[in-house]
Amino acid sequence: MAGVQVANVSRSFGAHKALDDVSIDFADGGFYALLGPSGSGKTTLLRQIAGFDFPDSGRIAIGGESVERVPVEKRRIGMVFQNYALFPNMSVADNIAFGLSVRGEPKATIATEVQRALDLVQLGKLGGRKPHQLSGGQRQRVALARAIVTKPRVLLLDEPLGALDKALRVDMQIELKRIQREIGITTIFVTHDQEEALTMSDRIGILRDGRLVQEGPPEEIYDRPQSEFAATFLGDANIFRGDATGSGIKLPDGTTIAASTGASVPAGAKASCAVRPERIRIATGAAKPDPANANMLTGQVSKRIFAGNNSTYFVDRDGQALKVIVQNTGAERLAEGQPVVLSWSPDSTVLIAAA
Amino acid sequence: MADQLAIGSRRGLRPALPLLLPAYLWLTVAIFLPLSAMVFFSFMTDLPLAGKEWSFTLGNYAAFFSQSLYSTLLFASLRLGLEVTLWCVVIGYPAAYVLAKVLKGRSREAIFLLVILPFWSNGLVRIFSWAMVLREGGILDTALNAVLPFKINIDLMYSYPAVIIGLVHSYVPYMVLTCYLTLQAIDDSLIEAGRSLGASRRQVLWRVIIPLSMPGLIAGAALIFVPVVGSFMEPRILGGRTGTFYGTVIEDQFVAVFNWPLGAALSFILLAVVLIILALAAPVLRRAG
Ligand SMILES: Nc1ncnc2c1ncn2[C@@H]1O[C@H](COP(=O)(O)OP(=O)(O)OP(=O)(O)O)[C@@H](O)[C@H]1O
Ligand SMILES: [Mg+2]
Secondary structure, eight states, X not given: OOOEEEEEEEEEETTEEEEEEEEEEEOTTOEEEEEOOTTSSHHHHHHHXXXXXXXXXXXXXXXXXXXXXXXXXXXXXXXEXXXXXXXXXXXXXXXXXXXXXXXXXOHHHHHHHHHHHHHHTTOTTOTTSOGGGSOHHHHHHXXXXXXXXXXXXXXXXXXXXXXXXXXXXXXXXXXXXXXXXXXXXXXXXXXSOHHHHHHHOSEEEEEETTEEXXXXXXXXXXXXXXXXXXXXXXXXOEEEEEEEOSSEEEOTXXXXXXXXXXXXXXXXXXXXXXXXXXXXXXXXXXXXXXXGGOEEEEEEEEEEEEOSSEEXXXXXXXXXXXEEEEEOOSOOOOOTTOEEEEEEOGGGEEEEEOO | OHHHHHHHHHHOSGGGHHHHHHHHHHHIIIXXXXXXHHXXXXXXXXXXXXXXXXXXXXXXXXXXXXXXXXXXXXXXXXXXXXXXHHHXXXXXXXXXXXXXXXXXXXXXXXXXXXXXXXXXXXXXXHHHHHHHHHSTTSHHHHHHHHXXXXXXXXXXXXXXXXXXXXXXXXXXXXXXXXXXXXXXXXXXXXXXXHHHTTOOHHHHIIIIIHHHHHHHHHHHHHHHHHHHHTOOHHHHXXXXXXXXXXXXXXXXXXXXXXXXXXXXXXXXXXXXXXXXXXXXXXXXXHHHO
C-alpha cells in the first residue's frame, strides 16, 4: 500500500488545459473521491496517476517514489474502467487471473487467489462464465476483483458505478466500501454523483476546468465551501451576493446577512453568502426576532415539490428564488402564494470571497 | 460467437428471408448455374460443342490420381498458398495494427489509401510492373547497383520469390482490411486494462490483441489462401518456367489444350481439397479465436 502525491501537475491538449497546476495528497489507505463536472479533468488526472498519459509538468509519486519514468505495468496500480474493459475472449476466472498469469505466478497460486477474489466480490460460482453472460453489476464486480487480485498499491476507479441503476448502485457502493476497508487499499474514485462522493469517501477533491477548486473531508466541503461553485456543485445552496461588512454581507437592498463561518473578507469588498436549503426555517405570520436565527427574510411561496420524506419550497424574494427543504413531520403544508418568513442562523451561513 | 449464432437461429430465418433473397438469387444465377455446367463437363469425355462425340466418364478424375504430376503440382500450390498467406499476415497485420491503433485522422486516411491502391489497379498492369522491377537490369537491379559500392546481379524475374512477391502484393490488402476491421473494434481500454494489470506491451499483444483479432486473421487467411492456391496469372508471368502450378495447369486445359472436362475435374478436386483443409482447420481456429 502507498499514498499518492500529485504535485503541481499540468497537462494540456493543444491549447486546452485539461489539468492546471493540480496538487493533491492522497493518503495511504484512504478513500478519495474526485468530483467535478464533465470535462473538468477527472479522467485525465487518473490517467496521469495510472501512467497512460504523462504530465507536461509537475510530479507524481506513488509510495513516496517518483513514477515519472515508470511505465504503467510497473506502477502496481489497479484500475476499474467506466466500461469495465473486461477481456471478452476470456472467462471471468481468466479475466481475474490475467494479472497474476502475466507475472508468471504458479498455476496453483493463481487458482486459489482467483477463487479468493471471486469470493470477496461474492461471485464464487461464476468463474466459468464469459463477461457477456453477466449483468452490469456482476461485470463491475469482476472488474473490481481483477483490479485487486494483483494486490496493487493504489486502486483507481473511473466512474465505475455510472452505468448501474440506482438500487444496484447503492448496493455496489456498500460492497465497494466494504472491500476497500477489508484490504485497506488507497482508493481514488472518480464520480459525477455528489451523493456517492459524500457517502463513500474520506476526502473529496472538486475539479473544475482542470483546477482543483477545493479539497477536504466531505463534512468540511459541505459545511464550509470556499467558492460559490463548490457550494452549488456539492449539494444545494442559496447564494446571496453583496458587500462584505466584516461580520457578513449587505445586500444591494440594504438587508444584512450575518455569517459566522467561512472566509474573512475585508469590509467593503464584494462577497457572497451560501446557506444550505435544509438550514433555513420557514414560518408564516409576523416576523419575530430570534437570536438563534438572526438572519431573516420575507418572501412568498412560489412552488412546492413534495418528495416523500421532505418537501422543497421555492420562495420568491424580490425575484430571487430561494430554496428551502423542510422535513415532512406531518405539520401543515404551505400553499403557493402564501407570504412566509425565512430565518436561519449565522452559524449556517458561509461567507465566500468573490472570485 | 457460438451463442450469438444460437440466438439467431432461435429467432428463425423467416424474418431474414426477404433480406437474403436478392443475394441468393444472384448467387444461383451467377455461380450455381455455371458451376453445375462445369460439374457436368467434368464427367464428359469431350466438349459437346461442334457436334463432337461425347460420353460420360470418370476418367478426368482418374487422371489426377494416375499421374503424380497433378498431385505434385497441387502440393506446390498449397505450399505457395501457405507461404503467401503467411507473408500477408507478417506484412498485413502490423500495418493493420498501425492503421487501427496508432495513426489518427489524416495520416490514417492517406496510408489507408496506399494500402488499398493495389485493389484499384489492373491486375495485369500490377504484375507487369513487378516484372519491370524484378528483372535483371530492371529497376531494383539498377537502383541497388547505383547505391551499393560492389556489383551485384539482381535477377528475381522468373523465380519462385518473384511469384511470391507478386502474389503477396496482390493479396495483402485483404489481410490489412480484415485485420483492420477487427482491430478497430477492440476498445483501447482493453489494452490499457491489460497494461494496468502488469502486462507489458508484448504480453498485451499476444494475450489480448491477437486473440481478439483472430476472426480478422482467419477471414483474411481464407480470402487469400483459397484464390492463391488456384492462381495462374502471377505464376505464369512472374514465374516463367518455374511458375508451373496447379492453377496454371487448369488454365492450360481451358485456354491452350481445350480439354475443358479435365480442367473442370482438376478444379473440383482443388475445391474439394481446399474445403477439406478449411474444415479441418475450423475447430482449431475457432478455439484459438
Ligand atoms: N486525448 C485527448 N486529446 C484532446 N483532448 C483531451 C484528451 N483527453 C481529454 N481531453 C480534454 O480534456 C478535458 C478533460 O477531459 P477528462 O476526460 O479528463 O474529463 P472528465 O472530467 O473525466 O469528464 P467526464 O466526467 O465527462 O468523464 C476535456 O475538455 C477533454 O476534451
Ligand atoms: Mg471521465
